Amino acid sequence: MFRDCIKGLDRVFQSEIKPGKTILVTGPPGSLKSSFVHSLMKVYVERTGEFGLYTTLEQDTSSHLEGIESIGLGLSRNLQITDYSEILMDEYGGNFNYMEFTEMMIDHFKGRYGERFSLYGFDSLGALYSMMTEVKNPRKFAFQFFTMLKKHNLTSFVIMESSQTGEPITMGNEPFLCDGIFHLGIKRNRGHLTRYFQVIKMRSTKHSMDPYAMKVDDNGIEILGPVLDTS
Numbered sequence: 001m002f003r004d005c006i007k008g009l010d011r012v013f014q015s016e017i018k019p020g021k022t023i024l025v026t027g028p029p030g031s032l033k034s035s036f037v038h039s040l041m042k043v044y045v046e047r048t049g050e051f052g053l054y055t056t057l058e059q060d061t062s063s064h065l066e067g068i069e070s071i072g073l074g075l076s077r078n079l080q081i082t083d084y085s086e087i088l089m090d091e092y093g094g095n096f097n098y099m100e101f102t103e104m105m106i107d108h109f110k111g112r113y114g115e116r117f118s119l120y121g122f123d124s125l126g127a128l129y130s131m132m133t134e135v136k137n138p139r140k141f142a143f144q145f146f147t148m149l150k151k152h153n154l155t156s157f158v159i160m161e162s163s164q165t166g167e168p169i170t171m172g173n174e175p176f177l178c179d180g181i182f183h184l185g186i187k188r189n190r191g192h193l194t195r196y197f198q199v200i201k202m203r204s205t206k207h208s209m210d211p212y213a214m215k216v217d218d219n220g221i222e223i224l225g226p227v228l229d230t231s
Helices: 033-048 061-069 098-116 125-131 136-149
Strands: 023-028 051-056 079-083 115-124 154-161 180-189 190-204 212-217 220-226
Touching: 023 033, 023 136, 033 051, 033 061, 033 079, 033 098, 033 115, 033 220, 051 125, 051 154, 079 136, 098 125, 098 136, 115 212, 125 136, 125 154, 136 154, 136 220
Parallel strands: 023 154, 023 180, 051 079, 051 115, 115 154
Antiparallel strands: 180 190, 190 212, 212 220
């Protein structure tokens, strides 16, 4: 089902992404990480009748919706969007346990929807790190966070900023803990800046590792052909 959620994604994947995987979605600012994940989740839950939860720390819900509406996406009754904006402004500050709160929220929706709750998006891990100033061991924290997601048997998309060269801005061992890495980038191609999508790894799945050009307009996101190296 995931291969059909974004037009042209079946050009990259030869077999389907299996449920319960944790996928790191990396990319520099402006590469459409949030819109890509939201689009994938929205179409999936609408087609399957399953339920998804998208948590944003980078922006409030209204700002997130403005971004996705600009590419022709809207709300879905099967996809809940939550943000931590009120928590960020309260008295807890950096002493609030955001990971504990995140798991409590996941438990709440699991109790409400049961196995229908199968999809989770988290935007972003870098923002979470910046809030949790008391973290002494980033590697241990990253392990606990990814283990928590796997424990709930969710297919999870965890967004993380990267540099312009594509290296994730990590604090721990996140690339080794996840099952897959999707990279969304921007490169100059034939004198123009081109957005692209690339699968760095995806366990138990047959896929291309080439970068594929992305087109974005009022009709959403479309994966086009491989980006030719013109350097």
